[in-house]
Amino acid sequence: MTKRLRIGYVPLTDAALLHVAKAQNFAAARGIEMELVADVSWANIRDKLVAGYFDAAHMLAPAAIAVSLGIGHIKAPLLAPVALGLNGNAITVSNTLFEALLQEAQGDMANPRVTAKALAKVVAKRRQSGEPQLTLGHVFPFSSHHYQLRLWLRAGCIDPDEDVRLTVVPPPFMVETLRKGQVDGFCVGAPWNSLAVAAGTGAILHQGTDIVRDCPEKVLAVRAAWALSHEREISALAEAVADASRWAAVPGNRSALVTLLANTAEHAVSTATIDSILDTPGSPSGTALAATGLRLDEEAIKADPAQALWLFAQMVAAGQTDYSDALAEAAAAVYAPALGPPIPHTTATPAVFDGPAFSPNDIPSYLAALENRRTRAG
Amino acid sequence: MSRDLRIAVIDKNPLRAAILEDGLRAAGHLNVVHIDDTADLLDRIHAIDPDVILIDLESPSRDILEHMFKVSRSVARPIAMFVDRSDAAMIDAAIDAGISAYIVDGLRKDRVKPILDITISRFNAFAKLKKELQSAKSQLEDRKMIDRAKLLVMRAKSIPEDQAYALMRQVAMNENKKIAEVARSIITAAELLR
Numbered sequence: 371m372t373k374r375l376r377i378g379y380v381p382l383t384d385a386a387l388l389h390v391a392k393a394q395n396f397a398a399a400r401g402i403e404m405e406l407v408a409d410v411s412w413a414n415i416r417d418k419l420v421a422g423y424f425d426a427a428h429m430l431a432p433a434a435i436a437v438s439l440g441i442g443h444i445k446a447p448l449l450a451p452v453a454l455g456l457n458g459n460a461i462t463v464s465n466t467l468f469e470a471l472l473q474e475a476q477g478d479m480a481n482p483r484v485t486a487k488a489l490a491k492v493v494a495k496r497r498q499s500g501e502p503q504l505t506l507g508h509v510f511p512f513s514s515h516h517y518q519l520r521l522w523l524r525a526g527c528i529d530p531d532e533d534v535r536l537t538v539v540p541p542p543f544m545v546e547t548l549r550k551g552q553v554d555g556f557c558v559g560a561p562w563n564s565l566a567v568a569a570g571t572g573a574i575l576h577q578g579t580d581i582v583r584d585c586p587e588k589v590l591a592v593r594a595a596w597a598l599s600h601e602r603e604i605s606a607l608a609e610a611v612a613d614a615s616r617w618a619a620v621p622g623n624r625s626a627l628v629t630l631l632a633n634t635a636e637h638a639v640s641t642a643t644i645d646s647i648l649d650t651p652g653s654p655s656g657t658a659l660a661a662t663g664l665r666l667d668e669e670a671i672k673a674d675p676a677q678a679l680w681l682f683a684q685m686v687a688a689g690q691t692d693y694s695d696a697l698a699e700a701a702a703a704v705y706a707p708a709l710g711p712p713i714p715h716t717t718a719t720p721a722v723f724d725g726p727a728f729s730p731n732d733i734p735s736y737l738a739a740l741e742n743r744r745t746r747a748g
Numbered sequence: 749m750s751r752d753l754r755i756a757v758i759d760k761n762p763l764r765a766a767i768l769e770d771g772l773r774a775a776g777h778l779n780v781v782h783i784d785d786t787a788d789l790l791d792r793i794h795a796i797d798p799d800v801i802l803i804d805l806e807s808p809s810r811d812i813l814e815h816m817f818k819v820s821r822s823v824a825r826p827i828a829m830f831v832d833r834s835d836a837a838m839i840d841a842a843i844d845a846g847i848s849a850y851i852v853d854g855l856r857k858d859r860v861k862p863i864l865d866i867t868i869s870r871f872n873a874f875a876k877l878k879k880e881l882q883s884a885k886s887q888l889e890d891r892k893m894i895d896r897a898k899l900l901v902m903r904a905k906s907i908p909e910d911q912a913y914a915l916m917r918q919v920a921m922n923e924n925k926k927i928a929e930v931a932r933s934i935i936t937a938a939e940l941l942r
Binding site: 410411412413414417418421423442443509510511537538539540541542543552 | 788790805806807808809810811812813814815817836839840843848
């Protein structure tokens with residue numbers, strides 16, 4: 371018997387596998403009718419999932435962890451049987467800031483260490499001349515976009531809370547706020563960086579993969595309480611996502627995938643832009659500028675608890691919560707691969723371009739190393 | 749008596765915002781400011797320093813408010829999301845109506861609840877009005893189509909108006925369709941064969 375599920379998503383390129391699972395009838399073949407409902411904010415996605423308006427949702431992985439841990443007024447345990455991909459973000463800066471960084475940069479601008487240090491000089495000069503602080507946008511307090519900005523700033527010994535102003539800008543407003551000078555740069559997902567470049571308002575400074583390789587991004591989230599009584603549906607839906615992932619990995623399906631993503635995009639995005647978004651940065655076939663390294667392959671959708679722990683560590687480093695073993699355990703438990711499809715591959719571990727290596731088994735040491743670095747620098 | 753609460757309404761629909769503002773004023777809340785859903789939202793809110801923020805769920809700016817209540821540095825007073833989450837009925841009603849609210853931390857629930865009640869009922873009234881307007885519009889549209897199709901049938905078959913209408917109704921009944929749908933098919937066919 372076919373079961374109908376309402377699934378909320380935000381119209382971004384990385385909702386890809388949900389669109390594929392529906393359009394290619396992978397869900398239908400497993401007895402699931404997917405009703406995909408586009409929404410405008412991550413807060414809405416969270417509230418509608420928690421309140422039961424959605425059965426499942428395309429959700430920022432750290433937002434799913436935050437709500438499960440009760441960080442920020444709402445506590446509702448969620449589970450992610452499968453992830454929806456890795457990477458996809460980029461840091462874009464205004465043309466003015468790009469020029470200023472170019473002036474200060476000592477070395478290759480493609481190196482985030484070089485740009486972070488250049489940014490520190492720009493920040494210091496602005497302070498000396500009494501100019502307002504630089505404002506950098508991201509998409510949600512609990513987002514890898516936010517953490518990627520912090521990790522980049524840290525490499526330049528810039529205090530993300532004191533030296534610059536971090537703010538949330540809804541992606542549809544990013545290009546406009548950059549044009550108006552209300553933000554000087556932002557970290558956002560596809561296709562928004564490409565659209566800012568196309569509009570001539572900014573330059574992509576770094577791909578997300580330059581900051582964090584294999585960065586956790588969105589997950590398929592469900593309520594833990596609902597999961598208890600809907601194991602079959604969750605498993606079928608997660609399997610359909612895995613089918614979609616395998617389908618998307620077949621080179622012959624690339625143009626069908628690109629067309630589907632262009633058709634399901636809420637804002638006008640050309641198939642050429644989508645095509646390059648799906649490229650690996652620096653790959654000889656793609657335009658390096660727009661290629662995000664967005665990964666939709668099977669390895670990229672495995673809900674590995676180690677990734678949840680990495681995100682939890684970033685939350686602690688950002689001062690959003692304190693560390694405790696119990697919280698870490700609860701964060702890891704949000705990623706529930708047991709409910710998802712069996713994926714034989716080992717999962718990619720997020721690797722940051724700078725700072726201490728992360729070990730899921732010893733988060734306090736990782737956090738201490740991050741903190742030390744900051745104190746030494748300050 | 750405590751001072752008037754300052755209420756900010758973020759809604760890109762000015763008509764609905766006006767209806768809500770009117771409702772709040774009628775209940776004695778005179779300190780209501782409508783903010784358009786724009787990019788300099790943080791500055792506007794900072795200037796108004798509201799006790800209660802009501803926001804349309806269709807506004808992507810909601811995520812900006814989420815950031816505000818995590819980082820109180822950007823606003824004078826910390827802001828929290830409305831009602832405690834145990835009040836499931838209120839949350840359902842708010843989501844149904846399409847609104848969310850943020851309040852200054854520590855504001856008593858009994859002061860906030862009447863405001864939320866008014867907001868929910870005004871949003872619902874507006875949605876109902878919109879639906880009725882749409883339905884009236886489409887009824888008018890249907891009637892126009894039926895009249896046009898009737899004329900086409902009258903001309904094609906050289907029959908009077910009542911017979912043309914009876915014929916269309918008969919076809920609609922036979923095919924289990926609405927007469928307006930039959931009318932649209934007739935118009936499409938006539939345009940095709942012209």
